[in-house]
Amino acid sequence: xxxxxxxxxxxxxxxxxxxxxxxxxxxxxxxxxxxxxxxxxxxxxxxxxxxxxxxxxxxxxxxxxxxxxxxxxxxxxxxxxxxxxxxxxxxxxxxxxxxxxxxxxxxxxxxxxxxxxxxxxxxxxxxxxxxxxxxxxxxxxxxxxxxxxxxxxxxxxxxxxxxxxxxxxxxxxxxxxxxxxxxxxxxxxxxxxxxxxxxxxxxxxxxxxxxxxxxxxxxxxxxxxxx
Numbered sequence: 069x070x071x072x073x074x075x076x077x078x079x080x081x082x083x084x085x086x087x088x089x090x091x092x093x094x095x096x097x098x099x100x101x102x103x104x105x106x107x108x109x110x111x112x113x114x115x116x117x118x119x120x121x122x123x124x125x126x127x128x129x130x131x132x133x134x135x136x137x138x139x140x141x142x143x144x145x146x147x148x149x150x151x152x153x154x155x156x157x158x159x160x161x162x163x164x165x166x167x168x169x170x171x172x173x174x175x176x177x178x179x180x181x182x183x184x185x186x187x188x189x190x191x192x193x194x195x196x197x198x199x200x201x202x203x204x205x206x207x208x209x210x211x212x213x214x215x216x217x218x219x220x221x222x223x224x225x226x227x228x229x230x231x232x233x234x235x236x237x238x239x240x241x242x243x244x245x246x247x248x249x250x251x252x253x254x255x256x257x258x259x260x261x262x263x264x265x266x267x268x269x270x271x272x273x274x275x276x277x278x279x280x281x282x283x284x285x286x287x288x289x290x291x292x293x294x295x
Contacts, residue, residue, distance in 0.1 A: 100133060100279060103162055103201070105151050105192070106142035106170030109241065109266070113144050113257045121266035125274075128267075133281040139164065147174045148188035155192050159199040166277065167196040168204045168270070170241060176210035176222050177256075186225035193233050204273050205230055206241040236273040243269055 104110050104122050112120025117140075126138035139162045141154065151171045159167075169192055175185040189205065196203040207226035210219055230237035242258065245251060250262030258266060275282065 100129075100166065101137040101139065101162060101164045102129070102166045102168065102274075103139045103158060103164035104142055104168045104170065105155060105158065106140075106168070106206075107146040107174055108142075108144035108257060109173065110140065110142035110168075110170045111144045112263075114252050115260050115263075119260045119263060121263040121270065124263060124267050125270065128283045129278070132283050133279055137162075142170070145174055146171060147178070147180065148172055148185045148192070149175075152188045152191050152195075155195050159195060159201065163199070164201050166204060166274070167192075167201045168206065168274070169193070169196075170206040170208075172222075172226065173208040173210070176208065176214070176219075179214070179218070182218070182222045182225045185222075186229055189225070189229045190233060193229070193235055202236075202277055203233075204236045204277070205233075205238070206270065206273070207237060207239045208242070209240050236277060238269055238273045241266065241269055 102125075106122075110120070110122050111117075112122070117123055122138065122140045122142065126140075129136050129138060139158070141158050143150070148171045151169070155167075158164075169189065171192075172185055172189065175182070193203040193205070205226065207223075207230070209223050212219055214222075226237070226239065229235070230239075244265050245258050245262050248262065248265065250259050250265065251257065252259055
């Protein structure tokens with residue numbers, strides 16, 4: 069057969085080019101890197117890292133979404149100020165597609181300024197967007213013994229940030245944990261058994277922005293009904 073017979077007509081060449089480009093584009097969509105910037109709740113306090121919700125999330129993401137990564141940069145005791153200080157280096161090092169901000173609980177427990185907390189959250193959201201990442205906010209509440217004025221002001225900051233910044237938002241990341249007796253003896257940190265519920269809570273906001281290959285997208289709908 070002549071080599072000329074092996075050459076494709078121009079329109080077929082273009083069709084092949086478009087097809088290959090589509091495959092490459094699909095692959096790039098599936099290659100998601102997710103940075104979790106949290107405190108002890110996401111750092112699997114009181115248990116092995118492999119038992120925490122972040123590791124469970126990674127286990128669901130990795131087998132189905134090719135080239136995806138989960139970077140858990142959570143630190144026990146972290147505040148929003150600490151997260152804001154660490155975030156630029158984390159963004160430069162990992163270049164994530166999604167940044168999950170699970171911070172603020174320690175600000176409240178230490179009685180720090182809710183207004184300063186809000187500004188730190190806003191700064192982290194801006195940093196994430198400026199670096200091409202989609203920010204996600206997991207809200208927190210504090211015990212009522214801090215007084216109604218402080219607890220209400222604290223909770224309002226998360227809602228205000230989420231509304232003004234238009235970010236995917238879970239109002240209370242620990243939703244459903246207390247009702248199911250899911251706290252450790254300290255009454256603050258979720259148990260191993262509660263990690264599945266934490267993952268479902270996170271999926272209510274992560275599921276819609278993750279690619280369809282993520283195994284949890286169907287579960288996220290169940291999570292909406294659960295909470």
